[in-house]
């Protein structure tokens with residue numbers, strides 16, 4: 001039975017078309033078809049002889065290519081996704097989602113801001129084996145050994161230092177770790193002809209935007225802190241690389257304000273020192289580790305005068321990464337997406353929601369605005385909705401409840417690794 005247009009469209013909707021058809025010129029054919037036969041039904045191929053001829057070439061080419069794509073996917077069944085920084089906050093939730101989705105995953109991390117226990121817990125939650133290598137992304141030799149050992153088809157690159165305030169004090173460490181580390185990784189990927197990467201960027205690359213919601217076409221920068229600059233630099237590097245070599249595919253994800261924890265309360269954020277971000281800060285006030293929340297500015301033009309930001313549940317971010325990996329199959333070149341909910345909450349609304357989640361009053365003080373801060377920053381995530389088919393599903397109350405569950409059951413974060421943890425990690429590395 002000849003394949004129908006419906007079949008073709010179905011394959012295209014499944015994401016096969018762009019990767020499969022570009023090499024045999026699907027798009028020019030498709031244009032010819034619609035120009036020749038505007039009433040083309042979705043169900044049958046027309047009788048027009050000339051059309052049939054061109055169509056059968058297209059269809060056969062299409063199906064061959066689709067099959068080869070399927071073969072490529074099959075061959076990816078024994079290939080790994082490399083996750084740098086996979087033991088960290090966002091990385092750990094993403095690794096869990098990947099394992100649940102059937103991906104084979106190898107993590108590299110040097111635990112500069114995380115610990116072994118998160119990996120052990122991910123493996124337990126996923127009930128799937130996880131591979132791990134203790135490695136610094138700055139260390140070319142160890143990275144090379146990982147690429148030699150595993151057949152890798154894509155990299156999710158989370159590994160970075162992320163504290164904005166700290167980056168202004170030790171900029172060189174930030175540039176070295178985040179920029180040189182990323183360049184090193186990209187060079188090793190190039191050496192092994194692995195050309196697919198999903199990069200963790202940040203809303204910081206927009207600087208302090210005057211207008212919200214911010215979309216991906218918005219101006220980038222000026223970025224005033226070294227951390228944000230490292231993200232912007234690597235974005236630029238990726239854009240240049242994809243321009244220079246069409247084999248490279250890079251999905252840049254600009255996160256807004258990740259928060260929450262896995263609903264199980266088993267994995268979550270393990271902040272070291274005084275947190276930079278509002279939610280973990282509020283959490284530490286709830287735990288009695290910090291006396292009150294400092295609110296910078298109570299006279300913005302917002303719902304209650306305090307600053308409004310876009311918060312996103314870390315599990316929604318995790319599914320965003322799985323969607324980004326799927327996007328890589330369509331050879332997108334370099335694309336950037338905002339990952340946010342598009343809904344803004346003020347600092348007082350956050351404190352209110354956290355207070356409801358933990359059943360306690362949370363003390364706060366309102367002080368002067370910080371220089372450079374703007375009243376409202378929210379994401380326009382419609383591009384990610386449309387092109388990745390990704391939609392966040394958690395609301396603010398769920399974010400706060402999940403965060404509270406994690407911090408109340410793990411008040412000191414992850415424990416120092418016991419000998420059992422070390423043994424499991426050794427198994428993961430073998």
Ligand SMILES: NC(=O)c1ccc[n+]([C@@H]2O[C@H](COP(=O)([O-])OP(=O)(O)OC[C@H]3O[C@@H](n4cnc5c(N)ncnc54)[C@H](O)[C@@H]3O)[C@@H](O)[C@H]2O)c1
Nearest residue numbers: 085088089090110111112113114136137158159160200202
């Ligand atoms: N959490 C946020 O608010 C936020 C917002 C926007 C973007 N991001 C970006 O998302 C990514 C993940 O953030 P996170 O919140 O999970 O941070 P995190 O600190 O919890 O995780 C980063 C992980 O990378 C590891 N790492 C750092 N440098 C490394 C190196 N040189 N070699 C190997 N491992 C290294 C750390 O040990 C840690 O496990 C980072 O790139 C961060 O900049 C985070």
